[in-house]
Amino acid sequence: MAVESARDRALARELALARRGRSPVAEAFRQLLKNKAAVVSGIFIILLILVAIFADNAIIAKPLGWEVKPLLAPKHFAQVSFKQRDLPPGKGGFILGSDYLGRDILSRVIYGTRVSLSVAFVAAGVSLVIGITYGLISGYASAYIDNLMMRFVDFLYGFPLLIFIILMQVYFKALSRRGGSGIAQILINIDKAMGGMFFIFIALGLLNWLGMARIARGQTLSYKEKEFVEAARAVGAGHLRIIFRHLLPNILGPCIVAETLAIPGYIFTEAFLSFIGLGVTPPTPSWGLMISETYQALRAAPHECLIPGAALTLTTLAFNFLGDGLRDAFDPRLRGT
Numbered sequence: 635m636a637v638e639s640a641r642d643r644a645l646a647r648e649l650a651l652a653r654r655g656r657s658p659v660a661e662a663f664r665q666l667l668k669n670k671a672a673v674v675s676g677i678f679i680i681l682l683i684l685v686a687i688f689a690d691n692a693i694i695a696k697p698l699g700w701e702v703k704p705l706l707a708p709k710h711f712a713q714v715s716f717k718q719r720d721l722p723p724g725k726g727g728f729i730l731g732s733d734y735l736g737r738d739i740l741s742r743v744i745y746g747t748r749v750s751l752s753v754a755f756v757a758a759g760v761s762l763v764i765g766i767t768y769g770l771i772s773g774y775a776s777a778y779i780d781n782l783m784m785r786f787v788d789f790l791y792g793f794p795l796l797i798f799i800i801l802m803q804v805y806f807k808a809l810s811r812r813g814g815s816g817i818a819q820i821l822i823n824i825d826k827a828m829g830g831m832f833f834i835f836i837a838l839g840l841l842n843w844l845g846m847a848r849i850a851r852g853q854t855l856s857y858k859e860k861e862f863v864e865a866a867r868a869v870g871a872g873h874l875r876i877i878f879r880h881l882l883p884n885i886l887g888p889c890i891v892a893e894t895l896a897i898p899g900y901i902f903t904e905a906f907l908s909f910i911g912l913g914v915t916p917p918t919p920s921w922g923l924m925i926s927e928t929y930q931a932l933r934a935a936p937h938e939c940l941i942p943g944a945a946l947t948l949t950t951l952a953f954n955f956l957g958d959g960l961r962d963a964f965d966p967r968l969r970g971t
Contacts, residue, residue, distance in 0.1 A: 665963040672959020675952040686747040742919040757900040760839035769850025803912040806833035829918030853885035895957035898950035921946045
């Protein structure tokens, strides 16, 4: 028994020394690899990103030229002929079938990946940058400034977010139809060039940073009284050096994890806006728009609605599992379990 106890202590000592030699990021990555659901989800998201980037390759998807020349050969365009409408998967050369206009569902789902991932990453990036900046300033500043800034956040929290986004999209759609001059026309042209996604970015970025600002503020308040910050002040470090060299690296991990968990909400919001006609501009493919166009034919041609719905569900589940895995990996209390 004494020999086994000594072996156990020696093994525990070796594990502790090995763990001490790894950086916090390496330790978190090692913990993340233990979560099989998070690893599979991460691989799935990487594949989605690659598919979205290389969607223009004819091997991956047929180019979406149907709205210009709808009767060209099927090997060149996503729509071929009205005689091939509502084909089930595997028929007529369509792997996932065709929709009510004879368009290749697989190609539209692949191009719809671009819309969902673009909205997810842009909205998350805007929320992360604005929220962390606002929260850092609020948490590091004096109590008076902190109270003033957070009351402004509380005031904005009083707005119903989804209704506000819908109203913003209604205004932007009306602006696009009416036209404008100067800066308004420039924004309209950018939105048209992006298939209607630019105004979605603006609408999602206006208020989605509020939760991130609260998280960043709380983390800043927790860390700014720590010993290493006091030591930095004692050696004469300036405010900017303390914020960017000491506070920001410590609060960045939890903020990124929290933003990863918020990404499914951005994807669902874009799909909902497209479903009610306030999202991307047709014929830009979007999973929400595809569901909106085909849900009434659910009995006659269920594949037209279920395939984009499955793509939306799997993507949001993947981000949820990855976010949960990152949260567990960056939690020091779970290290070694």
